[in-house]
Amino acid sequence: MELYRSHVLVCAGAGCISSDCQAVKKSLLDSINRLKLDKEVKVVETGCMGPCDQGPVMVVYPEGVFYRRLKPADAVEIAEEHLLKGRVVKHLIYQTPETGSAALTFEQIDFFNKQTRIALRNTGIINPESVEEYIARNGYQALGRVLSKMTPEEVIDLVKKSGLRGRGGAGFPTGLKWEFSARAQGKPKYVVCNADEGDPGAFMDRSILEGDPHSVLEAMAICGYATGAGQGYVYVRAEYPLAVQRLNLAIRKAREYGLLGENIFGTGFGFDVEIRVGAGAFVCGEETALLASIEGRRGEPRPKPPFPAQGGLWGKPTVINNVETWANIPPIILNGADWFAGIGTEKSKGTKVFALAGKVNNTGLVEVPMGTTLREIIFDIGGGIPNGKKFKAAQTGGPSGGCIPAKHLDVPVDYESLTELGAIMGSGGLIIMDEDTCMVDLARFFVEFVQDESCGKCSPCRIGTRRMLEILDRITKGRGRDGDIELLEELGRGIKAGALCGLGQTAPNPVLSTIRHFREEYEAHIYQHRCPAGVCKALTVYVIDEEKCTGCGRCAVVCPAGAVSGVKKQPHHIDPEKCLKCGTCMEKCKFQAIHTL
Amino acid sequence: MKSLDELDKLREKLQAEMRIREGQPDTRVTVAMGTCGIAAGAREVVTALLEEMKKRNVKGVTITQTGCAGLCHYEPLVEVEVPGGERVTYVHVDGDKAREIVLEHLVNGQIIKEWTILKK
Amino acid sequence: MSSVNLTIDGKPVQAEADATILETARRAGIKIPTLCYLEELNVIGACRLCLVRVEGARALQPACVARVAEGMVVRTNTPDVLQARRLNLELILSNHPRECLTCPRNNNCELQQLAADFGLEEIRFEGEITPYPVDDSSPALVRDPRKCVLCRRCVAVCEQVQGVSAISVQERGFNTIVAPAFLDPLGSVACVNCGQCALVCPTAAIHEKDQTAAVWAALADPQKHVVVQTAPAVRVSIGEMFGLKPGEVVTGKLVAALRHLGFDRVFDTDFSADLTIMEEGSELLSRLKEGGRLPLITSCSPGWIKFIEHFYPALLSNLSTCKSPQQMFGALAKTYYAQKAGIDPADIFVVSIMPCTAKKFEAGRPEMNSSGYQDVDVVLTTRELGKMLKQAGVDFDSLSEEEYDDPLGISTGAGVIFGATGGVMEAALRTAYELVTGETLEPVDFTAVRGMAGVKEAAVNLNGTELKLAVAHGLGNARKVLDAVSSGEKTFHFIEIMCCPGGCIGGGGQPIPTNTEIRAKRIAGIYRADREMPRRKSHENPAVQALYKEFLEQPLGYKSHELLHTHYEPRGQF
Structure with a gap:
């Protein structure tokens, strides 16, 4: 690494890539070269910094100035003004939503300063393609310390004492899992990273893999030492090509430095990691399905026990944790169990x-x-x-x-x-x-998702989720019946009790919880044929408030179906027969004269 | 990587280059880079500072820049601020002076008084 | 294995430490319903009908998978358990066309039985039924995915017992389907038509192709001279269709029933089984003498033939060139018998009653026309015959026993044992021994090749030559033997391979259920029938002797080659 007077961190998380951070980065690099700042200013591509809706974002160090919503032309300005002349470009910095006041640096932004970053300690701060940057931030120190100074039992004990629980869903104590595997008969043992993140909208695991891949590799090696495993697998979905690429690079670099492979730190301990790319089935996030998939079989769960710690990959003891869980391990080793256990609540640490x-x-x-x-x-x-x-x-x-x-x-x-x-x-x-969200529609969305992603093995999930969807479908279409809520509840309870795996056992949750907290919305749909949030199209009628309507005619112009009629300067009307319920008229009305029933 | 010691040594070396992102109160060297500063050769000063720091393996120093300080006739200006210490402004700095500042001020802790204008 | 103590429904029971709750409960006389469970083959906990409550466990446990433990307290009939099972069954039925009255498995369907046992009164879910079309592309089997409950027993049998893997689970969620890869039609893939899938199917999602209509039509056609042959295994299983015990030998009633249906002649495949021994035995002796390709492998089983054509084409020249007894019969019925009876072979209609679905495919092979006509016109399985008899109102058990017709109904005990694994080998040995040594064999039993062991090996001394023998049944076992032969690990002179577990008595066309216990009873019936025959060696069959004298001249002779021998062709693996 070279010494520079300034580091510019350009976020290259998926959100920023979508908003074309690459064009911004190119423009920045061009400007830096043009201004001959290339020996003084280093541009670093990082993983996701977090504030995705502000992208593309960058941070200029040493000041820590946070720029956001950048276009290529903005990068030119930043180079000329900030990097060359040291003047912060004020109109490109963040403004808080409530007050509109400008926040210059990270520390001044609530979004950042209210966070405690352990798993994300490096994400968005280091260049994920540089093992050196990881090492500079104490990377592989934990592995070194474990291998040189601790027994496997001490490592497990430390993880147990930290209170760390699995971050993938069910929250099983991580140290206990390691202990089960360490004590289980059977060799060889394995360590697996579950990177099959599949919840709609979730991307923490991807961000860690893309932003700090070494933290996962280091943690897996630590677990390998603690449980007696020499081989790890990272199961990552093919939809995460950047994560796969960065992991591959990280594995290669770690091997080059001797941080993976034979005889790590000269201690005789060997550990290596391979990547297995999955096809992105939601159910493969379920651990037994994931293991089946690694083995080359159809990715579907099997009944537990045996748990993977006893009989996992190829029937051998296997520790499987998700990405975020792994990312917590090195700081726990370095800072101690008490430090970690001091964060969080009594039963949920960190x-x-x-x-x-x-x-x-x-x-x-x-x-x-x-x-x-x-x-x-x-x-x-x-x-x-x-x-x-x-x-x-x-x-x-x-x-x-x-x-x-x-x-x-x-x-x-x-x-x-x-x-x-x-x-x-x-x-x-x-x-x-x-308030504009319909809870029945929301439940329907999630049930549609799980019934699509059900592996099809056990009947409660395969058929039950489909039946739930059909009932929700008819409720949102205004064809709900008396007894449907109770039937949904019965089905939900039955699927929870009867399904084979975690996916099926939790699939009814969105329905049951919305019934529990928003039962009146279901009732409105069924008994009054009304969608209170105005979302369910079949139940929504758009009307024009004659009092508020000025007769500007804008609604009639934008209506794609010609459903709005009226004389200029006179209140207009919507023909419910022709209305497509697209909502465009309501959106475009400047006088809030259009509402739904 | 043959041992933990080796990793420690590598880490220390690498940390110097990463400190810039820590936002820690390092010794801060500020070069005025207004139009005036640049015209007077501030760019050469920055390059010289960086090269010398690298050569001497100086740690815990961040180089930053600022705009016109209002003392255009003293440009290039270099300000050195050690945490807890006074702020020292060197004037009419050139490449050679910059290298000397690194050696004397940053490494040996000696202010080169004759090149400074002392501030409060 | 140490044992553990637990209680099931308050009853203290002891079990081996690795036993499942289901096995343990069954031994204790407590019935837990199952649908996807197939002992040792399909233990996947998928149907969720065997859920039980284990005290201390967070969720209900599938009894088929869950293991017992010391001090475990199991409840199989608490309200929550019954409620969960009931909902699961209701869901399964909600995705099942409830066409029981017109279903081929009406009154013999596990799903129907469960619905009755559970006392379901209503299916409250009226949604969609997974829409997949019926696949009748195979000459032997029909897939009806709408009726599939996705228990995967067929997949398990096809893969684990037969080593064929012609069908697998595909798609996901509600669209999950058991089908050949890429949803290809069954008729176009490396399916060997063995029908073991149909035997284990709890519903009618996969069943034999019904060809009874063609037989009824032939029987009704005055132009047609309809002859029927009955395979050895049918006489020990057809009674099950009428409530008789598995393995009961009902040969005479079977003949009477067929005659009652209107068949012009009732013949016996046992006759051509004896003939097969003459041809195949001669082939073995000639290969031994003239240094022909060894080991010689039997060729009676059409599922096995298609299997070797798909998966071991390099060994095709090891196969005996003899047609199967069914096809030898067909070829002779339309030549030798037609001549003898003075009937135009064009008017002869040959029906086979087989324990086998693969025979339907075999009869349709284009080369099976050496008589100048398709040698066998229609193959019915044991189950289809049972249906015809019921349709005709035959009260099977009360029929008086009758005899087969001459000459193709004359047989020996050696022909009967073709129906059990090891039978062809034993029959061949009975004849070969006497032909080679010139001595009378006494006793005639070769017990070393009998029984349910998957692969049986034996050796016999024929005039100083030690013959090494192997017998395998079930294609998975066949693979073991073939791999050992291919790798040179083992050397044999003669191998008998039967496609189905237990041999033909366990064939895919046999009455449902067919399981290990029932197979054993049918095998016992086969050997009982053998013992009761006056002649027990094929070369002593007078009708076969007459056939050679009047028509064929000698084993492996010109006419034999023309009518009784065939050839094979390699097929792709997929």
Whole structure:
């Protein structure tokens, strides 16, 4: 590495790639070369920094100035003004949503300064393609320390004491899992990283793999030492090509440095990692399905026990943890169990990464201590609900999770509290909904997802989720019947009790939790043929308020179906027969004269 | 990588280059890079500072730049601020002076008084 | 294996430490319903009808998979258990065309039985039924995916017992289907038509292709002289279709029933089985003497023939060139018998009653026309014959026993044992021994080649030459023997291979259920029938002797080659 007076970190997470950070980066590099700053300023591509809706973003060090929503021309300006002359380009920095006041640096932005970044400690800060940058930030220190100074039992004990629980969904204590595998008979043993992130909207695992791949490799090697495994596999979906590429590079670099392979740190311990690319089936995130897939069989779950720690890959003891869990391991080793256990709540230690999405001002990736309230995540970090709308519910845990209504905004987010409310921690999808969201429609969306992703092996999930979808479908179409809610509840309970794997056992959660917290919405759909949020098209009638209508005629112009009629300057009317319920008229009306019934 | 010691050594070497992203109170060397500074040769000063720091393996120093300081006739200006210490401004710096500043001020901790204008 | 103590429904039971809850409960006389479970072959916990409550466990456990443990407390009939099972069955039925009255498996369907046992009164879910078309592309088997409950028993049998893997689970979720790869039609893939899938199917999702209509039509046609042959294995299983015990020998009633249906002549495949021994035995002796390709492998089983054509084409020249007894019969019925009876072979209609679905394919092979006509016109399985008899109102058990017609109905015990694994080998040895040594064999039993062991090896001394023999049944076992032969690991002179477990008595056309226990009873019936025959060696069959004298002249002679021998062709693996 060379010494530079300035580092410019360009976020190359998927969100920023979509908003064309590559063009911004190219423009920046061109300008730097043109200004002959290339020996002084280093441009680093990093993994996801988190604030995805602000992309493309970059940070200029040493000042830590955060620029966002950049276009290639902005990069020219930043190079000429900031990099050359040291003048911050004010109009490109972040402004807080409520006050509109400008925040110069990371530290001044709530989105960042309310976070505690353990799993994401390097993501967005280092160049993920540089093992040197990882090492500079204490990378592989934990592995070195474990191999040189600790016994496998001590490592397991440390992880147990830290209280770390699996970040992939069910929250099983990680140290216990390691211990089971360490004690299990059978050789060879394996270590597997579950990177088959499949919840709609969730991307924490991808961001870690893309932004800090070595942290996962280091953790797997530590586990290998602790459990007696010499081979690891990372199972990652083919939809994550960048993660695959960076992992491959990371594995190669780690081998070059002797951090993977034979005789690591001269201790005689050997460990290597291979990548297995999956086809992206949601069910392959279920551990037994994932293992089947690695073995080259159809990716579907099998009944447990035996658990993977006893009989996993090829029937051998296998530790399988998800990406975020792995990323927590090196800091735990370095900072100690007490440090980690000091963060979070009594039963849920450490932090959790969430993919914040939906109707919230700051969408993106955030990491907060366990026990942080939903309110803090949504309003302090997330910047609240856009357009002055009311918060309605938060959906956690994706298709396996549930909805938490406004009255529970102050619930501390940990495994137990969420489960109590009928939701789950899950892998960290967090979707915020405002008053315009129909909860029946939302439940329908998730059930459609799981019934599509069901592997088809066990009958409750294969057929039950389809039947739930059919019932939800008819409710949203205005053909709901008396008894449908009860039938959904019965089906939901039955599928939870009867399905073979975690996917099926949690598939009814979105339905059951929305019935629990928003039963009146279901009833409105069924008994009054009304969608309170105005989402379900079949139940929505668009009308023009004669009082408010000025007769400007804009609605009639934009209506694709010619359903709006009226004389200029006179109140207009919508023909419900012709209306397609697209909502364009309502969107375009400047006088809020159009509403739904 | 043959041992933990080896990793430690490598880490220390690499950390110097990464400190810039820590936002820690390092010794800060600020070069004024307004039009005036650039015209007077501030670019050459920056290059010289960086090269010398690299040569002498100086750690814990960040080089930053600023705009016109309002002292155009003293350009190029270089400001050195050690955490907890006073802020020292060197004037009419050129490449050779920059290298000397690195050696004396940053490495040996000696301010080269004759090149400075002392500030509060 | 140490044993553990547990209680099931309050009853203390002891079990081996690795036993499942299901096995343990069954031994204790507690019935737990199952659908996808197939002992040792398909233990996947998919149908969720065997759910039980294990105290202390978070979720209900599938009894078929869950293992017992010391001190375990199991409940099989608590309200939550019954409720969960019931909902699962209701869901399965909601995705099943409820056409029981017109279904081929009406009254012999596990799903129907479960619905009755559960006392379901209503299916509250009226959604879509997974829409896949019926696949009748195969000459032997019909797939009806709408009726499939995705228990995967067929997949397990095809893969694990037969080593064929012609069908597999495809697609996902509600669209999941068991089908040949790429959803290709069954008739176009490396399916050997053995029908073991149909035997284990709990419903009518895969069943034999029904050809009874063609037989009824022939019987009704006054122009046609309809002759029927019955395979050895049918006489020990057809009774099961009428509530008789598995393995009961009902040869005489079978003949009477067929005559009652209106067949002009009732003949016996046992006759051509004896003939096969003459031809195949001679072939073995000639290969031994003249240094022909060894080991010689039997060729009676059409599923096996298609298997070797697909998967071991390099060994095709090891196969005996003899046609199967069914095809020898067909060729002779339209030549020798036609001549003898003075009937125009064009008017002769040959029907076979076989325990086998693959025979339907074999009869349709284009080369099976050495009589100048398709040698066998229609093949019915044991099950199809049972159906015809029921349609005709035959009260099977009360029929008086009758005798087969001459001359193609005359046989020996050696012909009967073709129906059990090891039978062809034993029959061949009975004849070869006497022909080579010139001594009378006593006793005639070669027990070393009998029984249910998957691969049986034996050696016999024929005049100083030690013959090494192997017998395999089930194509998975066949693979073991063939691989050992191909690799040079083992050397044999003569190998008998039967496609189906247990031999023909376990064939894919046999009454349902057919399981290990029932197979054993049918095998016992076969050997009982053998013992009761006055003649037990093929070369002593007077009708066969007459056939050579009047028509064929000698084994492996010119006419034999023309009518009784065939050739094989390699087929692709897919």
